[in-house]
Amino acid sequence: MIIRSYQPSDAAPTLALFRDTVQKINAKDYTADQIAVWAGHEQSLAAWHASFMQHVALVALDEAETIIGFADMASDGYLDRLYVSAAHQREGVGKRLVAALEQRVVSSQYTAYVSITAQPFFKAMGYSTI
Template sequence: MQIRRYQAHDLNEVLALFQQTVRQVNIRDYSTAQIKAWLGTDSVTIHQHWQQRLLTTTTMVILDGQKLIAFGNILATGYLDCLYVHTEYQRQGLAKWLVTTLEASVSVTQYTVAASITAVPFFVAQGYHIIRRQEVVRADQVLTNFFMIKTSCE
């Protein structure tokens, strides 16, 4: 397995991985209607938004051979924006590898994340602390997540 910077040609694989992970992993903690709202629509505009988002932040992907199996990104502020691992590769240390790599790429005093219900235990294990519960409305669905912080010396 290898980790490398995101490249523009990775977009379709990243989007497929995002959709697959939300549908198969996050369904444990969110309803079908919430999952549908989380995934949103699939359009050229959405693809352009994702591409800009991934190219303008530090975005890393993990490959198993030629297969893209994980990705994550972090803003210069230390905000972890995305972190997704293929369902068949969960609990193998890939998310930890991504987070460690992403955190090392920015020089900040603290890291933050809006973690899904599903991801909270992972982030707690990485030294993050829950600050508050949040509710985000998408397509008339309320999605709960948790704003979490980790100081860079932890």
């Protein structure tokens, strides 16, 4: 697995990964209406890309250089997004992305608003629920 900085050409594949992951992984904890709103099919690719450019953003690639996960963090330590492909859950992708972000963004406190689905992962990473 390779972790590298987000590039403009990553916008479309990360948006597709996000939507697919929400629909396949988070659907067990949320209603169909909640998933439809969350997957945000009305969000433009330009807005998606612009949001990454405001943060430190990383992508995880497999051996074929396909994006299998991504994450981004604001300069104050706020972890905005962390998504891992449905096909690569529980392989350490999320841990590697979070660790790489925490190395790049020095903060006295790291925070995130996380889904019900992601709470066990973040607890295992040392985050506290408030």
